Amino acid sequence: MFARTPRLLLRPGWMEDAQALARTINDPAILRNLTRAPSPYGMDDAKAFLSLPHHPHLPRLLAFTRTQGAPRLIGGCGVHLDEQGAPELGYWIARPCWGLGFATEAARAVLGMARASGVRNIRAGHFTDNPASGNVLRKLGFCFTGETRKRHSLGRNALVDCLIFEEGEGGGMNDDPAMDLYRDAVPAMAA
Secondary structure, X not given: OOXXXXXXXEEOOOHHHHHHHXXXXXXXXXXXXXXXXXXXXXXXXXXXXXXXXXOOOOOEEEEEEOOOOOOOEEEEEEEEEOOOOXXXXXXXXXXHHOOOOHHHHHHHHHHHHHHHOOOOOOEEEEEOOOHHHHHHHHHOOEEEEXXXXXXXXXXXXXXXXXXXEEEOOXXXXXXXXXXXXXXXXXXXXXX
């Protein structure tokens, strides 16, 4: 599976990407917000990730910029099966590219690919101290279900509260508690 967006090329990771992957994702600010990536993240971790088998209906892609010169790795996005076997969206973006809309752009393309393969009822989550991820999910049409789960973050080596979202109407919640905390902490940005 491959996808092109206005600014990105999304494609499966190849073993040749191991060095770029390890260098790009190995940032504690990124790894603390992921459930499955260890911290620190080295070449062996990148090679292990890149050698995972691919599910024919669940895209798992690396995101490369298509502007300003040669493509460079800036993140990853995919749909995987969660602990209960339900499809779940996940993504990460390199810190220099935060706030530029790349996560939304990549996830929109990946969700389109998954839906085209018949995958439905995709869920997603974000740790309560990462409201920017909640913004991405809402832009994609996900809604907070009202459910909070403890999930293990390898990057923190701890259980962390995670807010659960689903496609469409969700549980009737039109905002998540992390946004309330965020607005209280940064009132000027919320206005």
